[in-house]
Amino acid sequence: MNDRIDLPIIPPTVLSGVVEIGRREGVEVGAWFVGTGLDIAQLLAADPIKVSFRQATAVLRRAVRDLPGKPLGLLVGGRDMLLSMGMLGVAMRSCATVGDAVSVALDLHLASGSLVDVDLEHLDDEVAVRFRERRPEPELRRFLVEEALSTLMVFARTVIRADWSPSRVELTYPPPPYAAEYSRFLRCRVVFGAGADRAVFPARALDIAFSTHHEPTRAMAVDACRRLLGSGRTEPxxxxxxxxxxxxxxxxxxxxxxxxxxxxxxxxxxxxxxxxxxxxxxxxxxxxxxxxxxxxxxxxxxxxxxxxxxxxxxxxxxxxxxxxxxxxxxxxxxxxxxx
CATH class of the missing domain: 1.10.10.60 (Homeodomain-like)
Incomplete structure (x- = not known):
């Protein structure tokens, strides 16, 4: 992926969420974009441009510095499912089962504007959704994992049931100042300083059926996600x-x-x-x-x-x-x- 960090192929979902929160906190968010080749109007337009990984992380580093002590990733990923996932959320909720939705997410997660990579690990009678850094970003690692994890939780609680939680969450970084927010939001055991960033749940959960299953909508939304990913400019x-x-x-x-x-x-x-x-x-x-x-x-x-x-x-x-x-x-x- 490193040879593609300068290509504008990422929907600006995460950036627009951070801007929304920054404005709410009274921060001068325009300063985050200086020298990046982006401005806020481009992100919030009816047909927003795509951004590169390098541009996104440059903005996010400034946002994280300006909002210390805030569970920024949890706030961005914890928004309404359609705000945080867009058409990918539509595609996933229209699947037949959790397993089918996970397969769609693994294939098309970039369509949501995700800034981490995702895979599924099988652990005996458990499975884990694992979040991997696209490239090393020490200053942003916690934010990026928080955003991806909370997006997953909002989806599950919207489509499966409102009180759904994983068996446990494992995180590679130490507890942040707001660690209590993790327990409140995740409602499960959280292990900091672990060997991987992942949400673990029983393997049988993959068979949970969705009441929102609708095959024509799934096919339409998957096609829209593929077109979205295929329509990005490939120039620097x-x-x-x-x-x-x-x-x-x-x-x-x-x-x-x-x-x-x-x-x-x-x-x-x-x-x-x-x-x-x-x-x-x-x-x-x-x-x-x-x-x-x-x-x-x-x-x-x-x-x-x-x-x-x-x-x-x-x-x-x-x-x-x-x-x-x-x-x-x-x-x-x-x-x-x-x-």
Missing amino acids: EVVAAVEAVLERDLRHPLSAADVAGQLHVSERTLRRQLALAEQSFSVIRDRVRQRHSIRLLRESSLPVAVVAREVGYSDIRDFRRAYIRWTGHPPSAERRLAG
């Missing part, structure tokens, strides 16, 4: 961040300095990061304009002059020249080619 995070800023309003062209300001970095830093990614600002801007121009020409009946304005060209002649440079043909030919 700085490139995706620049594209996301430009896409907000192409009608008002932004300079590299404008974009750098919105990403909370200097223009020099932005250009250096783009150079490391073997990209340039002008190439990215042209790519975004081209993509939107083609979509508008193919999927709408807008006149070419209007399409030009929608992607930031005040002079239709400049737009035509750019379009020919991008595609090899004028924009007036695009609809004929598409047809």
Whole structure:
């Protein structure tokens, strides 16, 4: 996974939860995003961007420092199931049994925005859901495990029964200052300083049937999760961040300095990061304009002059020249080619 930490492939579920809690606590949450290439508006939009593991952990380290002594992971994961799990929660609750839901979770847990990896261990007459670090993050380990563990608990208590608890929970780290919150929330024996981070329960629990089982919904939700995981951009995070800023309003062209300001970095830093990614600002801007121009020409009946304005060209002649440079043909030919 380490070679993918810079790819924006993670739904920002955890980050949006931390922002919500930070605001409630009166913290200046905007400072968490400085230099990351992200801003809060991108996370809370109706169609939020995805983030990279590196971006997410940079924000979370600042959040954890600003909220010391808070059971932050428990609070984020302990929200309503649909807030913490999204479409993955729908897919899992529509399964036939706990075992089926676990299989779906193991396959698709990234669709929930999870920042840890999960597997299932068989321990004689017990099984354990084990949480593994995607890469070493000592400052965040407790938060990440708390979030994943409490998300699991909320799901189980929503779908199985409200008083469900594992047989025990084993955690590798020492008791936090708020250890009593673990006992209150988990309602089972908690072992700190253990050899693994995991929730252990009887193997027979895998056979528990769900009253919410509905195969058509499960199939639809699983497909949606797969599409979500498959739709992430695969370019480096700085490139995706620049594209996301430009896409907000192409009608008002932004300079590299404008974009750098919105990403909370200097223009020099932005250009250096783009150079490391073997990209340039002008190439990215042209790519975004081209993509939107083609979509508008193919999927709408807008006149070419209007399409030009929608992607930031005040002079239709400049737009035509750019379009020919991008595609090899004028924009007036695009609809004929598409047809």
